[in-house]
Amino acid sequence: MGSFAKLARRALETDMPVMVQIQELVRGAKNAVSLAQGVVYWQPPKEALAKIKELVWEPSISRYGADEGIPELREALMKKLRKENNLVKSSVMVTAGANQAFVNLVLALCDVGDCVVMFAPYYFNAYMSFQMTGITNILVGPGNPKTLYPDADWLEKTLSETKPVPKVVTVVNPGNPTGTYIPEPLLKRISDLCRQAGSWLIVDNTYEYFMYDGLKHSCIEGDHIVNIFSFSKAYGMMGWRVGYIAYPSGVEGFATQLLKIQDNIPICASIISQYLALYSLEMGPEWVTERVKDLVKNREILLEALSPLGEGAVRGGEGAIYLWAKLPDKYVDDAEVIRWLAARHGVVVIPGGPCGRPGHMRISFGGLVEDDCRAAAERLRRGLEELVKNGMVA
Numbered sequence: 001m002g003s004f005a006k007l008a009r010r011a012l013e014t015d016m017p018v019m020v021q022i023q024e025l026v027r028g029a030k031n032a033v034s035l036a037q038g039v040v041y042w043q044p045p046k047e048a049l050a051k052i053k054e055l056v057w058e059p060s061i062s063r064y065g066a067d068e069g070i071p072e073l074r075e076a077l078m079k080k081l082r083k084e085n086n087l088v089k090s091s092v093m094v095t096a097g098a099n100q101a102f103v104n105l106v107l108a109l110c111d112v113g114d115c116v117v118m119f120a121p122y123y124f125n126a127y128m129s130f131q132m133t134g135i136t137n138i139l140v141g142p143g144n145p146k147t148l149y150p151d152a153d154w155l156e157k158t159l160s161e162t163k164p165v166p167k168v169v170t171v172v173n174p175g176n177p178t179g180t181y182i183p184e185p186l187l188k189r190i191s192d193l194c195r196q197a198g199s200w201l202i203v204d205n206t207y208e209y210f211m212y213d214g215l216k217h218s219c220i221e222g223d224h225i226v227n228i229f230s231f232s233k234a235y236g237m238m239g240w241r242v243g244y245i246a247y248p249s250g251v252e253g254f255a256t257q258l259l260k261i262q263d264n265i266p267i268c269a270s271i272i273s274q275y276l277a278l279y280s281l282e283m284g285p286e287w288v289t290e291r292v293k294d295l296v297k298n299r300e301i302l303l304e305a306l307s308p309l310g311e312g313a314v315r316g317g318e319g320a321i322y323l324w325a326k327l328p329d330k331y332v333d334d335a336e337v338i339r340w341l342a343a344r345h346g347v348v349v350i351p352g353g354p355c356g357r358p359g360h361m362r363i364s365f366g367g368l369v370e371d372d373c374r375a376a377a378e379r380l381r382r383g384l385e386e387l388v389k390n391g392m393v394a
């Protein structure tokens with residue numbers, strides 16, 4: 001290989017995305033079932049799918065659309081943001097999913113060498129987006145050991161002591177990988193700290209509708225806050241790739257910068273997907289919450305399956321589609337445990353290491369219908385019982 005073939009350091013120095021590794025693990029293990037990927041088991045609304053079936057012959061579907069999203073969808077989203085999220089001073093850009101929204105924002109807000117803040121355990125893709133765009137100083141804050149809420153006292157100290165001040169602070173609400181939600185007073189405090197310090201706050205609301213036990217998700221708005229949303233889980237539209245950014249309308253030049261990035265990556269989100277998003281949105285949030293409420297049963301089944309790990313080992317799960325579990329102390333190398341569970345017990349989960357907390361695992365309760373979830377849980381329970389009693393026997 002000649003020297004011309006050298007790859008970028010930021011590419012070589014980042015790990016393979018954990019989801020790619022996990023997909024390989026699932027393919028490689030015989031008949032493995034997955035509690036790994038952050039997906040839901042339902043499909044988009046039937047009515048919405050039927051409508052777009054008619055649209056495929058329409059010539060405009062096959063052309064490029066407006067970079068920021070088709071006007072009908074943006075208009076519907078502005079209404080939704082006002083009504084459901086209380087975001088009244090935000091503009092909208094439609095992206096090819098929330099992940100692309102996040103990359104757009106990192107490229108628009110951060111320079112190479114900037115410092116940013118996340119809280120562990122963090123969403124692995126957000127971490128990688130920072131790494132891959134040249135940010136070398138990622139400060140990782142702790143969560144409360146019991147609730148896993150981001151530690152705002154740590155943030156206050158960090159934002160006041162770090163020079164130059166961190167450019168971006170990011171949180172996921174409710175969280176991936178923990179399913180922990182951020183109560184509004186805490187979110188406001190984090191926002192106030194960011195505003196006072198001059199840092200941006202990016203809030204990823206991918207799981208806004210996935211709240212349990214009577215808890216309510218809320219958004220906040222400000223000239224230093226950007227909110228990200230996704231159609232993927234809510235409407236079972238993972239493969240259609242539609243998300244959006246709600247950014248402060250009052251910040252001069254923000255839209256222009258976002259457009260530059262958009263025009264160089266997807267140009268526009270897939271047009272047919274945007275129509276599916278529009279027609280799905282017309283079904284109303286009840287269509288989503290109706291499905292989400294059934295996930296409580298899956299969560300219960302999996303909580304029971306995790307019981308061999310002992311009291312206090314499992315946290316989170318009050319939102320999103322995840323439980324977060326601590327492995328017995330000696331299993332810091334969680335990747336090894338995850339491979340063993342896949343090979344010996346035919347069940348796959350996500351290791352905590354790529355989320356910044358080795359010795360843990362993330363279990364998704366969204367991807368399987370109840371009966372399949374029960375079967376997967378049975379494997380997980382047997383695996384964990386064996387792990388705790390006999391170790392990783394071959």
Ligand SMILES: Cc1ncc(COP(=O)(O)O)c(C=O)c1O
Nearest residue numbers: 038097098099176206230232243
């Ligand atoms: C917190 C969070 N943000 C973004 C994404 C990606 O969503 P999308 O499919 O809209 O890109 C996920 C998917 O798992 C997620 O958990």
